[in-house]
Amino acid sequence: xxxxxxxxxxxxxxxxxGPAASGKGTLARAMAAHFGFDYLDTGLLYRAVAYFGEVTPxxxxxxxxxxxxxxxxxxxxxxxxxxxxxxxxxKSEKIAAAASYIxxxxxxxxxxxxxxxxxxxxxxGGLGAVLDGRDIGSVICPDAKVKFFIxxxxxxxxxxxxxxxxxxxHKVVYAAIxxxxxxxxxxxxxxxxxxxxxxxxxxxxDTSTLSLEDARDFVLAKAQVQLS
Ligand code: C5P
Numbered sequence: 001x002x003x004x005x006x007x008x009x010x011x012x013x014x015x016x017x018g019p020a021a022s023g024k025g026t027l028a029r030a031m032a033a034h035f036g037f038d039y040l041d042t043g044l045l046y047r048a049v050a051y052f053g054e055v056t057p058x059x060x061x062x063x064x065x066x067x068x069x070x071x072x073x074x075x076x077x078x079x080x081x082x083x084x085x086x087x088x089x090x091k092s093e094k095i096a097a098a099a100s101y102i103x104x105x106x107x108x109x110x111x112x113x114x115x116x117x118x119x120x121x122x123x124x125g126g127l128g129a130v131l132d133g134r135d136i137g138s139v140i141c142p143d144a145k146v147k148f149f150i151x152x153x154x155x156x157x158x159x160x161x162x163x164x165x166x167x168x169x170h171k172v173v174y175a176a177i178x179x180x181x182x183x184x185x186x187x188x189x190x191x192x193x194x195x196x197x198x199x200x201x202x203x204x205x206d207t208s209t210l211s212l213e214d215a216r217d218f219v220l221a222k223a224q225v226q227l228s
Pocket of ligand 1: 020
């Protein structure tokens with residue numbers, strides 16, 4: 001008698017959400033390295049669509065995107081080449097603002113959903129996936145085994161982003177970065193579709209006064225407990 005093959009274990013998913021520059025990317029990467037999981041920075045998907053789709057946010061943030069532009073960028077999102085996520089141009093604050101703008105459109109979010117769900121379900125290494133973003137625990141991977149919500153005071157986040165960009169040799173002004181982060185927080189938390197939300201079952205960590213080492217120890221210990 002033939003037995004069906006045993007069900008392979010589905011990959012483990014860790015969801016990490018939070019506002020920009022909260023430290024979520026660094027902590028997500030640390031968890032992926034520690035547990036041998038694959039990592040996806042989902043913000044890069046929105047940034048890539050904004051950059052390669054040549055989207056400029058309108059002065060009036062409430063203005064609609066032209067239907068033809070939305071159709072074009074949605075098509076781009078549905079067939080995004082992972083190689084494009086490595087483009088250094090994606091890192092700028094200008095592209096972040098454009099990404100936050102296009103992220104308000106439900107059709108665009110739907111087009112990027114498949115990429116993220118596919119990564120979570122079939123990560124390249126097969127063991128598990130860590131995804132960071134704004135709606136991972138609430139919309140993309142609501143059944144994730146572990147969920148984190150990483151936050152920090154906006155002034156602390158602006159200072160971190162300033163030092164990061166300054167360290168990379170960019171000409172940056174702290175007040176401008178603070179202004180941009182406040183605007184992006186407002187847009188990401190206020191949009192109707194998949195706003196930045198803290199999932200009910202997420203572990204919350206405020207990194208405002210924590211060293212990177214302490215924040216990393218905290219998430220690794222929490223994740224370890226939930227995964228065992
Ligand atoms: O994470 P990052 O700051 O690179 O994301 C850029 C923008 O992409 C965010 O401000 C947000 O509007 C959007 N985003 C999103 N959902 C995600 C990841 C990013 O809406 N899961």
